[in-house]
Structures are given as C-alpha cells and as structure tokens.
Amino acid sequence: MAFDAPVTTRATSPSQSRPIVLVHLAARTKGDKSLEMEALQMFVRQARHTVREIGKGDAAGSAAAAGRLKSAAAAVGAFKAAEAAARAEENAADAGSIASLGAAVLESENFILKLCR
Numbered sequence: 001m002a003f004d005a006p007v008t009t010r011a012t013s014p015s016q017s018r019p020i021v022l023v024h025l026a027a028r029t030k031g032d033k034s035l036e037m038e039a040l041q042m043f044v045r046q047a048r049h050t051v052r053e054i055g056k057g058d059a060a061g062s063a064a065a066a067g068r069l070k071s072a073a074a075a076v077g078a079f080k081a082a083e084a085a086a087r088a089e090e091n092a093a094d095a096g097s098i099a100s101l102g103a104a105v106l107e108s109e110n111f112i113l114k115l116c117r
Helices: 022-029 033-056 059-076 079-091 096-114
Strands: none
Touching: 022 033, 022 059, 033 059, 033 096, 059 079, 059 096, 079 096
C-alpha cells in the first residue's frame, strides 16, 4: 500500500528556514569556521552599506545595488535576503520591495550577530 507524502509548509530542512543556510556556507568555506565568520561579517557590512545606497539612489542605481546585494547574499547562504534583493532589483521604485529587502537584511544581520557571540 502506498502513501502520499504529507503536505507541509515548512522548508525541506530546518537549516533552510533560517536567515542563513549554514550548510551552504559550510560547503562554500569547506568547513573553516573562521572563514565563515569573516564572510558573514563582510556580508553584514556590505548589506548595510547597500541598503543605505538603495534608499538614497535613483531607480537605476538602486536596481544595480540590489543586484550586487542579491549575489552577495546568495554567496553566504542568505537566500531570503537574496530573494528580497531580486524583487527589489526588478521593482527598484517600489517602496514595498525596498522595505522587504531591509527587513530581510535585518533578519540576516540579527542571526549573524547571534552566531558571533
């Protein structure tokens, strides 16, 4: 007798529901914890700067900055922030997209700060 898989709204694994997918980061850094922390701290600095830049810039400059942030976020496993940055890149003039990006970056930053304690 075959059973259907249960329908769930959760991510496929607990780590994918976090602001930073640590398994992805560990794979990128080959498990080097000091390199992980360095990469995360660099991401936080870049993300803060870029969000400020997006808030001040014109639509074209904001879209370019959101694209850079999207790449940086994906590189460290901040996939929620990367998705928000992709939406902001597509809709650079939309205040809601920019606000969602700021919230995703803040969530990632808070998670990273907890890791660094």
